[in-house]
Amino acid sequence: MNYRPNSEDVRFVLHAVLDATPQLRALAPFAEIDADLQIQVLNEAAKFVAEVVAPVNRAGDEIGCRFVDGEVITPPGFREAYAGFQQGGWPALSAATEDGGQGLPGVLEAIVFEWLSGANHGLTMAPGLLHGAYECLKHHASGTLKQRYLSKIATGEWLTTMCLTEAHAGSDLGQVRTRAEPHVDGSYRVSGAKIFISGGEHDLTPNIVHLVLCRLPDAPAGPKGLSLVLVPKVLPDGRRNAVRCDRIEEKMGLHGSSTCSMRFDAAEGWLVGEPSRGLAAMFVMMNSARLHCAMQGIGLLDAAWQKADAYAHERRQMRAPAPASGAVPGSRGTQAADLLAEHPAMRRILDTQRAWIDGARAIAYRTAIQLDVAKHAADVKTRDRAQRWCALVTPVLKAACTQQAFSGASECLQVFGGHGYVREWGIEQVVRDARVTMIYEGTNEIQAIDLLVRKVLVDSGTGMSAVLIEMRDQLDASRETDADVQRRLAQLRYLTTTLAMAAKVDPVLPYEVADDYLRVVMIVMLAWAWARIDVAAATATDAESTRWSRPSAAFRRWVLPEFDMRLGIVKRACDAVITAQAERGNTFGT
Incomplete structure (x- = not known):
């Protein structure tokens, strides 16, 4: 399988x-x-x-x-x-x-x-x-570093790492202690230890290029004092650099990837970008990694669904309940009525996960296209509009797609019953492998905070409103489903405005409701995606139309109701702030 x-x-x-x-x-x-x-x-x-x-x-x-x-x-x-x-x-x-x-x-x-x-x-x-x-080296490295490393990395002849995390710091990069001392020849000597470094050591390529977040002498404390240094495993003259893997982690999943604890003992390296501007260079790398992390979530959920769907169409169990009015159950005919796939509970699981995969693909592929538009469009306004979409949607995709990869894979395991809990069928591996995607490249909680606090509220929701209006204008209000999506987009715009006002009174509020807000955004984007898919399917062949109709129905029946639930959670939290402000006798917003 x-x-x-x-x-x-x-x-x-x-x-x-x-x-x-x-x-x-x-x-x-x-x-x-x-x-x-x-x-x-x-x-x-x-x-x-x-x-x-x-x-x-x-x-x-x-x-x-x-x-x-x-x-x-x-x-x-x-x-x-x-x-x-x-x-x-x-x-x-x-x-x-x-x-x-x-x-x-x-x-x-x-x-x-x-x-x-x-x-x-x-x-x-x-x-x-x-x-x-x-992309990091392309935008920030010196000409010498580009000449030496860029094509090797572009072609995959040499692999790379991103060395951020330290044992005492976790997600708080401001606590990074790894040091880089300048050398007389213009290079640096990097000393320190990093953990959770994917691919820090392996036998796939003859060289590994480490991009290390570190601190130069006399650099200011906190994240603003961090620099980025390129440290190769093998130096240009063929010598082995003073960088070593101390051990690899024994992990819950992802056993095929070496997750390393790395030690740098005055390892030779070269500065990438400007001193104390390491995060600016590194974020080029991290933003790309976050979109790819969302793609991992979609791929893993698809893998889980493929296994569960194949099993459900082979496994025979007790007869499924007959549908109303004597209609043929499901889509496989009465002779297949005892297949697991014909049981309503199993169909709900399979169709719901299919709805997530298909809808998330539409949003993710659009985001990848917009990244190219932001990079290459001739018109400045077009580039800015694309960049705004990517900045707001990337954290949503990373968090929501990885969350669904884990929870959806667990649902798919349920289709197997006891067989899913043993190694033979492979579904339990997907569940274990998927769990880490919610943690690395910025935990999903950090993604939600990044979305709401750093990107939505920073302009009181103006940028998010522009994205929602752009989505609204791509729908046809004469179609019932499109009109419903437009209504929900308007609800999200109003919620964003209310939340921006409430956050001025209670600065803690956005951190409390960030996860719920991100889910509201994702569900309405899925609704927009399925409205677009339905239009395309309506003009497709009969076979294509049938392929998309069941997950479309499942989305509206089993996924879309979460929009109202999450919207209500955030709205009630905002209302509580407004009520408390009124009881204190203050005018809201002052």
Whole structure:
């Protein structure tokens, strides 16, 4: 029951729903990239993922990475699979051609990494930071560093890490203690320890490029005093650098990825960007990683759904209850009525998770397209509008898609009953692997706070309102479902305004309701996505229309009601602040 990418589903969302090709061809670097080329690339990627990457997933989990005499040995088949990945040019999809890349749209890369994560999350962790590291160096590194490292990273010949976390600090980067001392030749000597470093040591590539967050002498305390230094495992003259892996973590899941404790003992490195501006350079990497983290969530949920759906259509149980009016149950006919898939409780699980996968894809693929627009559009206003969308939607996607990957995979495990709890069927691995996505690249609570406190409230909701109006204007009020989505978008705009006012009275309030607010945003975006999918499905073939109708109905019946619940939670919290303010005899907002 290995994962298999479904190119046709992705093609429908990318082209029939989002009409991606005209948007991409309006950007100068992609003017010659038509739909046929995009489909050809994705078909080849789907074949590679299914035939090379997915088959070694089980060994990655059951054997895992091994730590032997300071070296990490990856699971059987991983080296060969990564070699095929690198030699096939897959790491370089969206990198610039002058750096050894293929110059393709970022949305294609996002889709490929979604599939890779669904097929083999552990192996996919190895190249997962390549794009972010490439963009970080492209924008902030010196000419010498670019010449030495950029093409090696772009092509995946050398892999990279992002060394942020320290044992005493966790998410509080302001407490970073790793030091970097300047050397007479212009380089730096980095000393300190980092933990939870994905791919800090492995045998997949001959060199590993570490991007290390550290503090220069006399740097101010806190996050504003941090710098970014590039520290390679192997130095340009061939010497082994003074950077070592002390151990790898024994983890709940993700056994195929080495999570390392790293030690830097006056390791040689070079400054990336300006002194004490390390976070600015690093955030280029982190924002890319957060979108890819959302794609991991979608891929893992799809993997769980594929396993559960296949099992439910093979497993025979007691007869399912007959539907009203004697209609044929489900879609498989009366002879299949004792299949697990025909039981209403199981259909609800399967159709609900399918609704999340399909809807989240539409939002995530649109966001990936907007990243390209923000980077390449000729018009400044168009770039600014795209950047606003990405800034607001990326934390929503990261948090909501990873949350659903874990909870949805757990629901899919339920379809197997007791068989799901044993290793044989593979579904329990997805549950374990998915759990970490809610934690790394900024916990989901941090994503919610980032969205509400740092991005929505900073302009009293003006930017979020503009995004919601943009979504509203893409709907047709003459259609009942579209009108309902427009009403909910208006409710969210009003809630955002109310919350901005209440936050001025109670500064703690946004931190308390940030998770609920993020869920409101995600559910209304899913409603917008499904309204777009329904329009595309209405003009599709009968087979396509049938494919999309059941998850569409499941979304409105089982997912959309959460909007009202979460909206009510935030509204009641705001009302409590308003009431308390009135009881004190103060005018609200003063």
